[in-house]
Amino acid sequence: MARNGRKSFYDEAMETFHRAAGLIRMDPRVRMELEEPDFEHIFYVTVNTRDRLVPLAPDEQPPFRDLAPSDVKAGDALEPLADGAFILHRRALLEADITMRRGVINIPGKGFFRLEKGGPRKFKAYRIQHNQVRGPYKGGIRYHKECSLDLFKTLAADMTWKTAIAEVPFGGGKGGIRFDPFAYSKEEIEAITLRYVYKLKNLMGPYLDIPAPDVGTNGEIMAIMMRQYTDGERERHALRGVVTGKDVRIGGSEGRVKATGQGIVYCIEEWAREKELELEGARVIVQGFGNVGAAAAEILSAKGARIVAVNDAHGTVHRDSGLDVRALVQYVHGDPRNLRRTVAGFPGGTAISRDDFWGVDADLCIPAALGEAIDGPVAERLRVKLVAEGANGPTTREGDAVLAARGIEVIPDVICNAGGVTVSYYEWLQNQRLERWTEAEVNGRLERAIKKNYAIIRDVARDRPARTPDHDSRPYCVGRPLDVRTAAMVLALKRIEAHYLLEGFSQ
Numbered sequence: 001m002a003r004n005g006r007k008s009f010y011d012e013a014m015e016t017f018h019r020a021a022g023l024i025r026m027d028p029r030v031r032m033e034l035e036e037p038d039f040e041h042i043f044y045v046t047v048n049t050r051d052r053l054v055p056l057a058p059d060e061q062p063p064f065r066d067l068a069p070s071d072v073k074a075g076d077a078l079e080p081l082a083d084g085a086f087i088l089h090r091r092a093l094l095e096a097d098i099t100m101r102r103g104v105i106n107i108p109g110k111g112f113f114r115l116e117k118g119g120p121r122k123f124k125a126y127r128i129q130h131n132q133v134r135g136p137y138k139g140g141i142r143y144h145k146e147c148s149l150d151l152f153k154t155l156a157a158d159m160t161w162k163t164a165i166a167e168v169p170f171g172g173g174k175g176g177i178r179f180d181p182f183a184y185s186k187e188e189i190e191a192i193t194l195r196y197v198y199k200l201k202n203l204m205g206p207y208l209d210i211p212a213p214d215v216g217t218n219g220e221i222m223a224i225m226m227r228q229y230t231d232g233e234r235e236r237h238a239l240r241g242v243v244t245g246k247d248v249r250i251g252g253s254e255g256r257v258k259a260t261g262q263g264i265v266y267c268i269e270e271w272a273r274e275k276e277l278e279l280e281g282a283r284v285i286v287q288g289f290g291n292v293g294a295a296a297a298e299i300l301s302a303k304g305a306r307i308v309a310v311n312d313a314h315g316t317v318h319r320d321s322g323l324d325v326r327a328l329v330q331y332v333h334g335d336p337r338n339l340r341r342t343v344a345g346f347p348g349g350t351a352i353s354r355d356d357f358w359g360v361d362a363d364l365c366i367p368a369a370l371g372e373a374i375d376g377p378v379a380e381r382l383r384v385k386l387v388a389e390g391a392n393g394p395t396t397r398e399g400d401a402v403l404a405a406r407g408i409e410v411i412p413d414v415i416c417n418a419g420g421v422t423v424s425y426y427e428w429l430q431n432q433r434l435e436r437w438t439e440a441e442v443n444g445r446l447e448r449a450i451k452k453n454y455a456i457i458r459d460v461a462r463d464r465p466a467r468t469p470d471h472d473s474r475p476y477c478v479g480r481p482l483d484v485r486t487a488a489m490v491l492a493l494k495r496i497e498a499h500y501l502l503e504g505f506s507q
Ligand code: NAD
Pocket: 213, 214, 215, 216, 217, 260, 287, 288, 289, 290, 291, 292, 293, 311, 312, 313, 314, 341, 342, 368, 369, 370, 371, 390, 391, 392, 417, 418, 420, 421
C-alpha cells in the first residue's frame, strides 16, 4: 500500500527487521515466519449512540436568533464532549421548558444547538496478533480516529521485538477501534468496549492474548475489558491477567501507570551517565502529555530537569526557565473542565507554534505522542543532543537519516518505552500468583531489566562484546558497529530465533 508514493508504514518499519535479519544470517524460514503477522483480525462493532445537542455553526444561527431560550433544569444531564456537543440524557427533559424550532434549541450561556438523534453506529475494529513464539500475544488497545491495518500491523510487530528486548515471556499484538473517543460519552465508550471484547473473547486470555492501554485508552477501559472477559466465568479471579494496566485497587500493579515514563528515564539516565551530562538542570522538550509524556516529564522534573516546552494535539506551552510540571499535570489531567486533556491555555507558560516547539533549544527531546512526528524537516529543526523515543515509531526513515547526519543520538522506542510492557509482565505475574508487590520492588526490578538490556544494545551498537555481573552482550555482537536501532533489532531477533531453532516448527 503506497502513502503518497511512499512505502506502507509496515514495509518501511520492517526495513530494520530485514537489515538485522541479514546481519545475523537469520534462518530463511524463521525470517518468513516473522515477516508477516500470525493473524490479522478485522471486524466491526455496533452500538446504539445517544441523542446529542450539536452546536450550530455561526452561519447557521441567524434564523434562530429570536428563538425563546430553553430552560434545562438538570444541567448535569447534559454531558459535555470535547468536540463542543452535549450528550442529552433523558432526565434533562423531565423538568425542562423547551422551545424548539426545526430541531434547534437555545440554551442560555451555552448557545444554539441542533438535536441529533442517536441510533445504531458501526465502528471498524482490529486485533493483530503478530507472533507468539516467546509467549502469549501482548500489546495495547488504541482508540483513535486515524488507525488502520497498516498501522496496527506495524505496532504489533514492534511488540514482538519489544517483548524480546525486555525479556518478558510474551509475543506481540496490537489492536483497537477507529473512532474519536473525545466525541463519545463515557457510557457510549463503555458500550463500544464491551462489544469489542464480546467479539474478541475467544481470541484473548491470560495465556493467549493480553491487551493493555495505549493511545485513547486507560485503566478505566482495562477494568471494563476485564469485567466483560471474566463475566459469568466460574473462576473469574484467576483470569485477572487477561489485561494489564488495571487500577491497583482491582489487580493492577503499583508503578504501572508511570512505568513507560519511568523506563524512558532509566534509559536517559544511562545515556547521560556515559555522556557525563547532569540531569539536574538539563533542558527537555516533550511531545504528547498523556500517560507516557506526563509521567516522563514528572519523573525528570523531580530529578531537577527543566521541562521547557510541551506540545500536544491542541497546542504548545513554553517556559524557558522550566514549566511547573505538577501544575501542568493538574491542569491537563486533574481538571474535569479540560475536556480535551490538553496543555493549551495553561497559564504557567506561553503559547508557541508547533513549528517553534521543535526548534526550542534543549538537551533532550521526548516524542510521546503518535508515530512519524519526527520527519526530515523536524529532524533538521531539532536543537537537542538526544531523542528518547517514548512514542512508538515517532521517527521516520528520513528523520533517522537527518538525526544521524547531525550527530543527534536516538534511544529507539523498542527499548526506550519498554518499561510499560515490562511492568505489565509484573502485573500479570502478580495476578497469576495472587501477589501484590510494592512500588519499590517493581521499580527496582524495572530499573535492572531496562538498564541491563540497554547496556546490551549499546555494546552491540559499538561492537564491544562484554560481560559484567549485570549483563552479557557477547552472544549478540555481530562483528561490526551498528546504528542503535539495528542493534536493538539484532538483540530481539537473536532471542526470538532461538525459539524456532531449538524448538523447531510444529507441522
Ligand atoms: P495518551 O492517549 O495518554 O496521550 C497521547 C498524547 O499525544 C496526548 O497528549 C495527545 O494530545 C497527544 N497527541 C495526539 N495526537 C497528537 C498530534 N498529532 N500532535 C501532538 N500531540 C498529539 O497516549 P499514551 O498512552 O501516552 O501513548 C503515547 C505514545 O506512547 C503512543 O505512541 C503509544 O503507542 C506509546 N506507548 C504507550 C505506552 C503506554 O503504556 N501507555 C507504552 C509504550 C508506548
